[in-house]
Amino acid sequence: MTADYILQIKNLIKYFPIYGGLIGKEIAKVHAVDDVSFSLAKGKTLGLVGESGCGKSTLGRTILRLIEPTSGTIVFNGKDISKLSQKELRYLRKEFQIVFQDPFASLNPRMSIREILSEPFEIHKLYTNKNERELKIISLLNEVGLNPEFIDRYPHEFSGGQRQRIGIARAISLNPKIIICDEPVSALDVSIQSQILNLMMDLRDKYHLSYIFIAHDLSVIEHISDDVAVMYLGKIVEYTSSDNLYSKPLHPYTKALISSIPKHDIVEKRKRQVIQGDIPSPINPPSGCRFHTRCPFAKEICSEKIPDLKNMGTHSSPHFVSCHFTKELSDKTI
Numbered sequence: 001m002t003a004d005y006i007l008q009i010k011n012l013i014k015y016f017p018i019y020g021g022l023i024g025k026e027i028a029k030v031h032a033v034d035d036v037s038f039s040l041a042k043g044k045t046l047g048l049v050g051e052s053g054c055g056k057s058t059l060g061r062t063i064l065r066l067i068e069p070t071s072g073t074i075v076f077n078g079k080d081i082s083k084l085s086q087k088e089l090r091y092l093r094k095e096f097q098i099v100f101q102d103p104f105a106s107l108n109p110r111m112s113i114r115e116i117l118s119e120p121f122e123i124h125k126l127y128t129n130k131n132e133r134e135l136k137i138i139s140l141l142n143e144v145g146l147n148p149e150f151i152d153r154y155p156h157e158f159s160g161g162q163r164q165r166i167g168i169a170r171a172i173s174l175n176p177k178i179i180i181c182d183e184p185v186s187a188l189d190v191s192i193q194s195q196i197l198n199l200m201m202d203l204r205d206k207y208h209l210s211y212i213f214i215a216h217d218l219s220v221i222e223h224i225s226d227d228v229a230v231m232y233l234g235k236i237v238e239y240t241s242s243d244n245l246y247s248k249p250l251h252p253y254t255k256a257l258i259s260s261i262p263k264h265d266i267v268e269k270r271k272r273q274v275i276q277g278d279i280p281s282p283i284n285p286p287s288g289c290r291f292h293t294r295c296p297f298a299k300e301i302c303s304e305k306i307p308d309l310k311n312m313g314t315h316s317s318p319h320f321v322s323c324h325f326t327k328e329l330s331d332k333t334i
Helices: 056-063 086-095 115-122 131-144 150-151 160-172 191-208 216-225 241-247 252-259
Strands: 005-020 026-039 045-049 071-076 097-098 178-182 209-216 227-232 234-239 309-313 319-322
Touching: 005 056, 005 209, 026 056, 026 191, 026 209, 026 227, 026 234, 045 056, 045 216, 045 319, 056 097, 056 209, 086 097, 097 160, 097 209, 115 131, 115 150, 115 160, 131 150, 131 160, 150 209, 160 191, 191 209, 209 216, 227 241, 234 241, 234 252, 234 309, 241 252
Parallel strands: 045 209, 045 227, 097 178, 178 209
Antiparallel strands: 005 026, 005 071, 227 234, 234 319, 309 319
């Protein structure tokens, strides 16, 4: 980790109200993102991993303010953008972009690739000269490995991997500083996944991009991430460098997730821990540690007190963990 941060998230909360009754009174809240804090270093990739429903995608969209936060701060390049008006935010939209999970649903089927890639320039009034814009679009297609001759084709004429390349081209078109990648390879074949990951890593290095890479596949996260944050039921339970996380996970939930990664070497043996029970409802999350209802090491304090996210590493190599018994469990394998 480094102190040169481009994005700092502090105590970010997003609750979705649930209304009921004849007058539509608020009767409950969905605790989608609950007091999340982390930092993203310039030119680095932060992997965000966890089970389905843990709040990963909501967190990513809240950071972009595609969903408005309930509270907390989003500091981009030293400026708090969480309170900006939509007019003020519009100018900054060039700086952060998103690549969506479904490459077909994220592209307008009625628009050609030329029109899809022209749209960001029209919105932000860039490359107003027709020839200049045409050259820029051709350059974008070349950057993502697509033949410029495809420029007048429509999304349905491309494969899933090609459509995702178009989505990536659109994301980098405005030279952003941050791209949030919302499970961008989960809908693709395994052979295509590696191509897209390598493309994104090449673009990151070439343009000094910073990524927040959201996924549920820990193998993918390991391949692309510098740092990793593990989420469970709206909270970050472990946050450290990728090397630290995969070599010595500390939280029981993280250990169980990593134990489930398939190994290519059939000779290698790994003790696998199946997490018992279902994820509790985010409408009524458990008191204390959110994971205590499924944790094999839970004790009475786990249901009474929320564990702090403490640094169990060093200043130069921090390793944040939210568990009451991290020291006792650090040498155990589950």
